[in-house]
Structures are given as C-alpha cells and as structure tokens.
Amino acid sequence: MPANFKINGRSVENLDIDPMTPLLWVIRDELNLKGTKYSCGKSLCGACSVHVDGELVRSCSFPVNLAEGSEVTTIEGLSPDEAALHPVQQAWIEENVLQCGYCQPGFMMAAAKLLERIPNPTDQEIKDSITNICRCGTQPRIIKAIKRAAQLNLSQETTPKTNIR
C-alpha cells in the first residue's frame, strides 16, 4: 500500500514502501533527511524523535503506515532556516550544548514538545520529562538550554509564533 503523508510541510505521495517499515528509515533513506538518527531501534534512547501530528514519536519503532495522512516534523523542519531558529535550537547554541551531536536532534525535538506542554519548566520537570539518552554527558547543559529556551519563548510571547507543531 503506497504511503501518503506530509513532512516538514512537503507532501509525500504514493511512496512505494512496506507499510511496516519504521518511519525512521523512510525519513532517512527514502526522503533523504539525515538529521533523524538511528541508535537503539527499540524506542529506548530517543535519537530518532520526531513530531507526528504534534505528538512526540520515536520513529524507529513507529511503522510508516501509522503516519498515513499525518503531518511529520523532523529536526530539518523545526525552524525554517539558520536565520530564524526555533528557540530550542537558539538556546542549544547559546549554551554550547552538544559534543558529538549525534543524539541532539532527538533531544531538541523532545525539548520543543516539552515547552509546549510546560512553557516554563523547573529542573525537576525537565528531569522527569526528558528521557532521551546521551553518552557524551551533555545532560547538564541540556537542562540549562531548555530553561533558556523557555525564557526566549516567554520574551517572544508578544510576537506571533511561527507554525511549529
């Protein structure tokens, strides 16, 4: 059954793919968007996190047929370009968060979702909510960056938000 959905605002039509193929491999190998990463393959680490219809999804364990007719956002779609960064990406730069960087797109997708749910989270709320894994040890800076992104968001409240789901 061919797959049809939207990714980062672009339509994917009649894609010939095994419907059980994990969304991750469709994003990476069929649509050539390489920012979403494979790491555990079992929904344990969050490196493959994307948004599907506004929900945070670990795409390594999400068959592409569940995304039928949906709107998918990946790290490439989180902000339109480098000149108009999502507050999370901006905060990630300001806090100089990343080391190897491999798991970071997944963290940023999770952080963006957290801030929609809790606009100004405490350290404990961040610790309770973000369950992605990083081996380089960027966790201390991730906490700082999420709090900074919250501040950036709050200071931008007056200006209209870009449509990021």
Place this chain on the structure above:
Amino acid sequence: MSNTENTKKKGFSRRKFFKRTGIVLGGTAVLLYFGRHRIRRSIAGMAASMDSPSGVTDFSPKIWFDINADNKIIVRSSKEEIGQGTFTGIAMLVAEELEIPITDVDVVPGGLAGPPDMAGTGGSMSLGALYIPLRETAATMREMIKNAAAAKLNIDVNTVKLNKGFIGSGSKTIALSELAQNWNDWKIPKEVKIKKRSEFKIIGQPLPRIDLIPKVMGKTPFCIDKSMPEMLCGAILRSPYLEGKLLSVDASEAEKMKGVVKVVQEKDWVGVVAEKRYQAEMALKKLKVEWDQGKMWQQEELEALHEEGKVVGVTVQKDGKADAVIEDNKTNALNATYEVQYLAHGQMEPIGTIAHFQEDKIHIIASTQAVDHVANALKSEFGISKKKMTIETSFVGGGFGGRHYVFHLPIDALYLSKAVGKPVHLLRTREEEFQAAYVRPYGRNFMGAAINPETKRIEALRNVQVSGDMNLKNLPVPGLMTLLGADFLGTGHGVHIEYEIPNRFGRIENVETPVNTSIWRGVGCVPNGFARESFMDEIARKISIDPFDLRLEHLTNGDDIMQKRMSRALLSLRQESAWDSPKEDGVGRGMAIFVDRKTIAAMVAEIKIVDGLYKVTKVTQVINPAIAINPESIRKQAEGCIMMGISSSLTEEVTIKDSQIQQSNYHNYKMAYVADTPEIKIVIQEDEAAERPYGVGEPPIAPVAPSIGNAIFDLTGKRLRRLPFAKV
C-alpha cells in the same frame, strides 16, 4: 589542490622540520630492541611520565592545509572529531598563528589521504601533542602566504595582512583562492616564530564549538548519513558465544524475502545484503544458523581467573620493600581487594562502514578512531597497498575507545561488497553493538598498606592490578604480550603511585580470557583510580585523619612541580566544595584525586539515598591541564566524564552467562539519564610556566568512582569495593 605527490617530486627544503618520528605506545621498535626483564619497569615508568606524542609523522603545510574556493583555510585533521571538541581546538591553534579569526578556518576529517597518524584519536593526546607542531605548521603557512602575496602584488612583505580571505596591503589585495593557484611553487621559509603564551589572542578563550550550528540544524554528516552510488544495505551475524564457531546456515527463507540481494557466508559470520536497511535486518532474523557454542563460560568463572601471581606481569614501581613491610606490621596493616566490572562503550552512533570493493582497489567510508590502523588491517587482509585504498572518515557519533580496535567491520563490509559487486553500507544494530562488543575488561586491584598510627604516615603501599588486556591483543602486531609482559600503557596506566611513601610497589598482570576487551575512556586510570583513592580513604578513616590532610601529607617530594600542582588542586577543591562546612542530614561527602599523564583531576562528590538508590547530588571538580586552550571545551569534557563516571559507577555492567553477553540494549544496560544530573561546579587551574597542555578528555573520569564510593561510606559506613555500587 594540495597535492602530496607534487610535494614529493619537488622536494621540500625543510622536510626534516616537518617529518617527525611517530612514537606510538612507547615505540614498539624500542621495546623490541630492549626486550624484557627490568627494562620493562623503566619503560613503564617513562611511559607514565612522558609527554604523549601525536603519532603524526608529517607536518608539511601542504598535507595539513587546503584553500577552498570561498577563501576559507581548510585544515585536514588527522584526529577525528568524536565529540571531544578537537576540531575546535585545532581551529584555534591554527587561527592563532595564521592571525585570522577562527571563523575563517574550517576543519575537516582528513581520512587516509590526510596527514599520516600512527596513533589515531585517543589517549587524550590530540591537542596537547599538536599544540606546538601544528602551530609551527600554521606559522609556516602564514609566512608562505605572505611571501607569495608580496611577490605577486609586488609589495613589502611586512605590510601584508590576511583579512577575510583576502591578502595584501591597502588597496592591493588578492583573494586567497586565486593566490593559491600557484601553491606548489610557494617557498617554505627557513625560520618561523610561533607566539608566546602572553601573545595569544585566541588560545585561552572560552569559545563555542565550530561545529555547533550544523549539528544543531541536524546537517552534520556522520558515517551513517553518507552514501555511495548504487549503495546497498548490509547486516551481519557473528557468533553470539565467546568461543562460538559458525557451523551451518539455512538461508532459504531469507533469500526469498523482498529486496534481499544475497546472503553471504564467510568463515566466522553470515550476512545479508538487501536493497533497504529494514529488509536486511528482517532477512537476518530469518536465517537459521547453527553454532558450535564452544566452552560455556560463566561470569563467576571469568572473574575467578583474576588471581594475583598466576601470570607473567610487569612490576612498574618498586621502592623499598612494600610487601615485607606490610607483612611485618600486621597490627597496623590494611589489605583490600577492589573490583571493576566489564563495561560497554554505549556510544550513540552504532559503528558502521560503507565499502566498495573493486578489482584492485578499495573505497571505504569508516566511523573509526584510528584510520591508519584500519588501513593496516585492510592491507594485511586483502593484500592491497595503501596507495590503492581510499578511506574517508566523517564526524563520529561518540567513541570512548569503542571504535579504536574494531577493524573487522570494514573487512566484513568489503567482503559483502565483493560478493554483490556494489557498495554496501554495513551497520551494526544496537544489539550487535552490545553483544559483539569489545568491552572494558573486568579487573581486580589487590591493595595493601602499612601505617604508622603515631606519625599518621603511610609506611608502605602496594597496588597489584590483575585485569584483562586493553591494547596488546588488539594491536596489529603479533606477540606483543609475550614481549612486553603486560599492557602497562593501557590497562596498567595509573598503577604507578605518586604519593611520597618510602615503600611502594606497583604491578600489572594481564589475564588471558575469551572476552574481547579493549580501551574505554580513562583506560587504567578508572580501575586504578577507584582502587587507590578508595583505599586512601580507608587509610584516612583507620587513622582518623581528614582525607584531604592525608593526601597533602603524602605529596611527592621528588617532583616539586607536581607537588605544588597537586597541593594547589587539593586546596582549591577543599575550598570550592565547602568541604569543611557542615553537611545537610542524609548527605555523604567523599573526595579523590588522580593524575593522568600530568593532568590533575580532583573531585568532591555529595550523595543522598533517594527511593532506595544512591544519587549523586553535587559534584565539585578541579582540573589542571597546565594550559587551557579552550576553557569551555575543558568544562564540557569534565562534565562528560562526570556523567559517564556517575553512570558507570552506579548502574552500568556487562555480564556473561552461558558464554553470551547478557546486555542487548539500553533497557538492560542502564546509562545516565538527564534525571541523574547533579549540580556541577568545575574549576580550571593552569600553570604559568607550562610549555604545553596536557589532556582533558579522560583525566576527569578517574576521581569520579572513588569520590562517590567514599561519599557512600561517609553516609552509610559501608565500604563498597566493587563497581557498579550495589543497590542500597
């Protein structure tokens, strides 16, 4: 444009200046010459204290630099960017001497065509060892550019300035890329000066990473993201048993699956090549494989092999008669055995290789920490000279030692490619990452001390480490273990006791086991740091002296510089951690200090018991790498070591049952989450008179486990001598 062949033909007037002897792992040739016996001890001693070499054997500007069309100066790095920030450090060293902003420099992975590097990326040695030679190379490049511009524009060389990719004086300027068209004719200056520390404008600044924006945008290509035309996907199955052998494969079901191109059987493994990744993985699961399981090893049996005095070892330190003094002072002696577990690297990007095998040439894209080692392995496997190999490297999604010795993956990928006649991307699944892993060896440290309760001085201290090997079995040089007696450079690194004690004995013994073991962040400093610094705490408790005071009283007298540095680190840590202030109820506090190739790292940990688990709540660490190239990068490395140290001290463990590694993914190999982050304070110290910096990627991990263990004792009165620390 930068062409080594041309360089060779034309000859380099100052070639000797740039060619350096690559002393790697103490220089195998030297060891072959000196042989065994007592010389091993002096070599081990030298190795522990020597300045680490870069492993790079060619510093010619033409092999290090490239100038691209947009006038950026490109550095082709021999060291990989595995997350540690080396590319940012390299950009800083180069920009400093080129006298240009760091934004006008880019650093790319050099691959096999880049500068030859016998050491690979490890040992926390990259920036410290490149600190002087790479700046000399950059200063030479600067003078070459200036001279070429002065000649081209017919201006005084002293007025020439490089500015945003244009070079010249006043209105007379030329684009770098245009000037570089004649780059093969550029003359190498006879003498160049590098800057003094006091003249630095970039080095020493807390700069953000140069790879920050592309990585935040998800655009940085890792090996897993690369491709070759007509590339297929490969997956392989190796024996899940320690000594297993492949007997037979029934591939009939797998071969019928959609997208499967071929099932490939080799001596040790079976693999599938398919059009898509998902197809390859699904087909692999449909193979019916029969294994000769070999001997059934159990964890307890493997651990029991680690007894003292059963194998040849190397005594790395012998002052006085430590064992006799401990034996004679039974009432004032302490003896204890410490244990560390098998550990996985757990880096987030699984190891993979893209390979294209053609009739008489090889093209691979590898995710490795040691490209020259890979080339050597391919040369001996396929009999193809390095000239006929193209090995590209890319940004690497974490290393921690896990990629240093994994040579079989490029080999396997090439066999898959050979079988189908097309490029193949071989990628390990996370399950293979754990189950076919080269793990940090299990080991024991047999500690002993004799103490004078009156003077509160330690009269004798011994540390005998019995462990699996980290390096020697993995290096592509046969017979190293027989020759050297033990891996004192990796596993035994840190056995050496710096404290001023009249009778000291340090020894490393490597046990042969069927487990594939290798280096892991901090190498021997993790087990030895844990054992020695926990044992120092035991001594302090026994004679009722403050742990800081015990160490301050036993700083080495033989080395004034080291004594001053250690004393300064301890005093600063004591103050910054508020060690002498009262603790809250339910908090335990512990400290430790360790020296890893001259970098000092000292730490105080505070712990609590939360929901029946030990929780590290606060960490203060002082690190002294002598010179801070980028304080921001040092902080990040210290944070990384603290998180990895907490994780490996509290929860991580690889165990073996029925000859199989039991852990298969992150659900049963527990690594730190964001929730495990303590409050962290890091203090960086430098030494004014230092001539070069020491490493920062690994040294901060050594004091983590012992400071946590000492804090647990402080809170509970229980001395935990095995990692990971058991549940409360």
